[in-house]
Amino acid sequence: EHPPLPAGISDSLRDFLLLCFKRDPKDRPSAEDLMNHSWLMDEHRALHETWTRPSHARTASTSASDTEDVVIAKVIDQMAQNTTLGGDDEKTVKSNHGGKMERKFSNEDLANWMKNDTGVTKAQIDFNARVVEIMDRLRDDFASIAQGKAQDTAVVVSSIEKAGEEFLEAMENATSVLVTNETLLATRACGIFTSAIADASSPIIARTVALECAAGASIASRDVLGSFVTLGVLPLALDLLRAKESSMRVKLAALRLCRTTAKAGPVFTRCLVACGALPILVGVLDYGFSGNGRELTKYALGAIYVAAEIERGDQLPKQLGQTVSLALARADMFPKLVSLLGATHTASLEDESLDASVQDDETRSEGGSSFTGSIGGTGSIGGTSSMSRPRGVSSSGKYYRELVAETLYRIAKRGEGCAEVSAALVDIRIIHGVLAQLSVVPRSTATKILGLIHLLSRETAALEVLQNAGAVPKLVKCLEGSYKTGGAGGRNGEISLRALHNLCAVNKERQEQAAMAGLIPILVQIVDTSTRTSSDGSPVPQALTLAVPLLCAMASTSRKTRESLEKHGALDAYVTLASVSSGWTLSALDAIGSWLAIEPWKVEARLLESDAISSLVEALEESTSQANVLEALLNLIGKSPRLCQALANEGFIPPLMDAITDVNTKPTIRLTLLKTLGVLHEHAQRPKELIIRHDVVARLKSLFNAAGDARQSETMVEQLVEKILRSMRLTRVV
Structure with a gap:
């Protein structure tokens, strides 16, 4: 009826677990009822009394060492009853339960077992006492500055910096979210730090420390972050981030808080966006990816990636996605991302050169792609995001290169149908920038760049700009690399072919440009391979549906194009396609008829063959x-x-x-x-x-x-x- 319950638990806990394990949801109590269960209420009350008990409330007859001795004695008794512990530092203990008993335990085991009757570990008690002491110092120092009572401001600021360092260290070493919540809320840390940040008359160092502490506490606990957001710390942090006179340290602290807020969940993310964070975060990208600005840019990119909900891929509602894309486009984000794309790729190459043991098994973009999925499907291009930071790997240029490419593609994808977003993208500088990176980045990044070019190829206003920027030869080169080994073309080949189809379908000039760049032999190869594959009843390959219209349209393009068609056996491909089994009879007959009318001496002889x-x-x-x-x-x-x-x-x-x-x-x-x-x-x-x-x-x-x-x-x-x-x-x- 229910999973086995641990031995030795209290009746109250047993009742709580049995309620949770009820099979029928109708019989199972709601979350609110469970939160009011006697077991949770009693434990919460006991923990609160222990954590908030001031040190001076202890009786004179009981010192701190005596309290610790009592705890240790209880731990030893419990250890003697339950198990035998071994370790490097072995001791012999006597049990008060039934005579002498030889037991062995280590300091590590002792620390794990060292609990008082409320269930709080000694480390947690020490953490609470340390944070309370630090907050007392910070409260007094911030108050003395705010009230103008500080005799020596430099000394007070130095004290604040030291206390801030200790506070951040304590947050980093915190092991219990519940203890952290209770301690910070009991000491009113959120109000103290928010007031210090808001005090424009305070020294900037003091405000910086307060902002750093707020960011550190928010990372340690989402409940604490919620309190900071409620108190209005986000607008204050964004003001400091936007101010030109703010130091790098202040901006870094503000960015840490923004990224933490964005990662805390949809509600926090919407709060961050509602505060106008996106344009400010985009402005930080101007620092680039070199020198002291690299850390700022990393935090800003991470915050934008999460705040814009890039990881949700195409699952974001269309209207919301367009709104976010429009806000970022108005902040002039596209040219900044294109600039960062090159900078992060350069950084990734530098990282690889510094670490000779790194072996990059990725081939260049012309070599095809191992990416799966379809445009508008569930892959990285069109589906949910594939971005994830690999474990054990530092935040290198390679990771941020992928992040920049993913963000650039997603924002453009979500902005489809929005005239202002399209106008921001159809810029010769942006298109030149992404095309310049296409032939040098690895295939994973090239997939996202090709996805962006494919999106642009669907915009009528972008076709001429793409042509002038040299998109056709670049796409042909990517397609050639995908098929040069005789393979199926891969993901990058499919996207390249889609973009070429959109660009060249009804434009003779671009068709000739593609033919001169070497597209015809690739199309002939696709037709030859695909028709042989589909003849055995297999589904028609997607590449064939894109290649045939292009190949057939080129028969009436120009003399140079027909020379290339003749050279690479396009007439044989037309004859093959004229067969009803190919499914392309009409296109093939039209192509042959067009060519026959212009150059009958070249076509007629081939048509007379059996x-x-x-x-x-x-x-x-x-x-x-x-x-x-x-x-x-x-x-x-x-x-x-x-x-x-x-x-x-x-x-x-x-x-x-x-x-x-x-x-x-x-x-x-x-x-x-x-x-x-x-x-x-x-x-x-x-x-x-x-x-x-x-x-x-x-x-x-x-x-x-x-x-x-x-x-x-x-x-x-x-x-x-x-x-x-x-x-x-x-x-x-x-």
Whole structure:
């Protein structure tokens, strides 16, 4: 019915645990009821009395050492009853429970067991006493300065600095959040530090110490942070951070508090944003990633990353995401992040050169990407964030390079649909900056940069800027690196191809630019690999749906482009795609027809080969219900008399006549088929032989004889049939 309970627990605790372990939620008490349970209330009361008991309240007959001796004696008795402890510093103890008993224990074990009857360890008691003593000193020193009673301000400030160092050390060594909460709240530490920070007349050193202590206490306890936020410490810290005359130490303390607040949870994050922190944090990025400004920039980047909720990826509500992106764009964040992208990459290279043992197994961005997922899916590009600080690794340039790239992409992604964010991104300096880093950063960073370029390629206003910045050759280079080993292209290859598709789909100038940069052999490779893969029933690769439209559009781009198409076997790819099984028959027929009309001497010979004829026959047989495919086929055939002759001799007429005479054929499609028949008859070497062999006349007349002229509502079909018959020097027999 419930998990096994520890032996020796009190009845009150047993009852509390049994209530928590009730299987049916209806029988289980609420959190509020559990908080009011007698076990929690009694323990809280006992702990509060112990922690807040002043040292002078002890009786004269009981000294501190006597109290400690009593605690140690109780610990030894409890140890003797429960277990045998061993260690380096061994002692023999006598138990008061049943005679002599030999036991061994160590100092470490003694410290772990050293508790009084309230359950508080000696270390926690010492922590409480130490913090109370430090806070008493700080309270007096801050008050003497505020009230103008300090005889020697320099001495008081020195005392404050020393006490502040001791306070921060105590917070770093705190082991119990509950003890920290009770101690700081009992000593009114939050009010003392907030008042000191707000006192503009105090020396800046005193205010700095107070801010550092507030940040340290907030890191130790979120409840304490909540008290600071309630008292309004965030606006005070942001004012100090924004002030130009503030020292690096003050700014660092303010940034620590901001980052701690951002990491404490959504409520704290929204409070930070509501105080106007984002523009101020963006301003800190001007310090760069070198010299004394590196630490400030690290804290600012971390705070922005959390405050903007980058780690939530695409899960952030659209309206909220656009609002955050707009605030950051107005703060001029994009150019600063682009500048930091290069600075952090340089820092990462310096870190690697300083540590010869570091072996970076990442290949460059042109080598593809191991990143999984899809744009708009669950990967780092489009899904939740992949950023995490590796354990045991310092905050190096490599980590912050990834953080900058992730932040840049996410803010741009969330700003989609916002004209002001788009306008801020469509800047030649920003695009030049990210493109300059694309070929030098590792592939993990390149994935995020490519994601940003892909977003820009979807903006009409950005297309020309991307072209002028040299995006097309850069993207082709990334794509080439992804496919140079004959692989599937990887994540970076897919994003590069998407961006190129958006850039070049309807623009002949950019198509030629891509062709001259070496795109055509990559597209041909994709078509060849993908068609072979999909022929066995596998799903059509995503790369094929992006590559085919680009490759087919280039047939009518320019002479230089067609020379590259011819050189790399694009005609063979077109013939392969003309097959119905490829799913790209229409695009391939249009491409072949366009090229044939411009340079027939290059294309016609290839179309007369057997595999090309077979593809065209198959296209007819399988597309008798698709008007657009039949129109493209008619357009292609009409441009080449030699092709007409070859088709007439290679089994093209029988399926054509079957489709014409089929009663289920639609009138509009029958018109196209009859036009095709007329073109074939016109260019046939032996037209009479063609008519006799395929019984063309009788089958055409059957269109009228089957049900008489009364049923013929297809006037245009009737007229066309009569025209074809006249061209064959025959008359219609009614």
